Amino acid sequence: MGSKYRLLPHLAEVFAAVGGTTAADPFSGSGVVSYLLKCQGYEVTSSDYLNFPTVIARATTANSDVTLGDAEIDAVCGPAADDRDFIRTTFDGLYFTEDDRTFLDSAWSNIDRLPAGQRDLAISALVLSAARRQPRGVFTFTDATRYTDGRRDLKLSLREHFRERIAEYNAVVFDNGRTSQAVCGEVFDVAPGPYDLVYLDPPYAPPADDNDYIKRYHFLEGLSRYWQDATIMHDTKTKKLAKRFTPFAYKRTIEDALLRTFEHFADSGTIVLSYSSNAVPAADRIIELLGKVKSSVEVRAVDHRYSFGTHVTAARRSVQEYIFIGRDE
DNA sequence: GGGCAGTGGACTCGTGACTG
DNA sequence: CAGTCACGAGTCCACTGCCC
Numbered sequence: 001m002g003s004k005y006r007l008l009p010h011l012a013e014v015f016a017a018v019g020g021t022t023a024a025d026p027f028s029g030s031g032v033v034s035y036l037l038k039c040q041g042y043e044v045t046s047s048d049y050l051n052f053p054t055v056i057a058r059a060t061t062a063n064s065d066v067t068l069g070d071a072e073i074d075a076v077c078g079p080a081a082d083d084r085d086f087i088r089t090t091f092d093g094l095y096f097t098e099d100d101r102t103f104l105d106s107a108w109s110n111i112d113r114l115p116a117g118q119r120d121l122a123i124s125a126l127v128l129s130a131a132r133r134q135p136r137g138v139f140t141f142t143d144a145t146r147y148t149d150g151r152r153d154l155k156l157s158l159r160e161h162f163r164e165r166i167a168e169y170n171a172v173v174f175d176n177g178r179t180s181q182a183v184c185g186e187v188f189d190v191a192p193g194p195y196d197l198v199y200l201d202p203p204y205a206p207p208a209d210d211n212d213y214i215k216r217y218h219f220l221e222g223l224s225r226y227w228q229d230a231t232i233m234h235d236t237k238t239k240k241l242a243k244r245f246t247p248f249a250y251k252r253t254i255e256d257a258l259l260r261t262f263e264h265f266a267d268s269g270t271i272v273l274s275y276s277s278n279a280v281p282a283a284d285r286i287i288e289l290l291g292k293v294k295s296s297v298e299v300r301a302v303d304h305r306y307s308f309g310t311h312v313t314a315a316r317r318s319v320q321e322y323i324f325i326g327r328d329e
Numbered sequence: 330g331g332g333c334a335g336t337g338g339a340c341t342c343g344t345g346a347c348t349g
Numbered sequence: 350c351a352g353t354c355a356c357g358a359g360t361c362c363a364c365t366g367c368c369c
Contacts, residue, residue, distance in 0.1 A: 211358070240337095
């Protein structure tokens with residue numbers, strides 16, 4: 001999550017050249033690209049098949065004017081509004097300290113009493129707090145004591161995290177003069193537009209494994225809805241949610257999924273896709289697939305090898321991040 | 330019973346920002 | 350500026366069930 005950050009300057013350049021007023025970001029993830037599009041003046045249709053990215057996009061991209069005031073922040077961080085203890089008890093011995101889990105229950109009891117717009121912002125800050133507080137940000141392991149290495153993010157309590165994260169989310173809220181929206185669902189369920197610009201950042205299919213986002217982020221997904229309508233697999237050690245199939249996670253189904261996505265947005269003006277060189281399919285195959293719906297396909301390779309690395313070996317390996325741009329000539 | 334695919338969960342190591 | 354340290358569209362392996 002958030003790994004598109006270093007690509008943002010390159011994407012900004014591409015988007016600026018496209019122009020237009022409407023844009024879609026159907027794999028919104030951390031939400032930074034949707035927010036970039038908003039900053040560049042677009043009316044953004046943002047979506048993701050997970051709930052927590054949708055909440056974040058609603059709070060940052062769709063939201064033009066709602067923030068949390070000091071009183072509301074104090075209320076979320078203050079005494080619990082009810083006696084719920086689902087998180088404290090369910091994840092006992094698995095994630096965070098007793099105090100941290102108690103805070104999550106207590107914060108949610110107060111968040112439940114906020115109006116919808118403020119809820120989204122508060123939940124976003126809570127989700128980001130939990131991600132930062134968990135070593136490596138993933139919930140595939142349960143013994144966090146192995147990672148007591150002194151970094152600041154692991155020292156802060158979740159309550160301290162929340163105060164910092166909510167201040168950050170408050171600070172990004174602004175009105176770009178247009179009405180953007182964020183919805184939760186598969187890419188194929190997103191309204192096909194047409195849009196002036198469609199940005200696609202699908203999961204990458206690794207050559208030797210699947211790509212299971214729920215396995216990594218089940219806790220954040222559950223937290224974003226207080227596990228309402230979410231079914232925990234209680235026989236799993238990590239108490240994770242059921243794996244949800246997506247054709248983008250497997251090398252066998254990724255090509256068909258990409259092609260169907262391109263066809264879904266075929267009537268939109270420009271399709272921009274980012275993809276890594278160490279995933280499948282390879283770049284030439286993606287050019288073929290995108291070429292089926294767009295007469296012109298340009299590829300920009302962003303080589304993010306280090307110019308400033310201090311190690312001698314730093315120049316040894318390079319991973320290319322590709323930006324494919326499909327247009328109608 | 331051997332080969333294969335899928336699953337669950339622990340865990341590597343190269344990178345590059347940070348620190349003093 | 351050199352070395353440390355935290356991070357990750359990640360990797361591996363044991364196990365299971367299914368097929369022949």
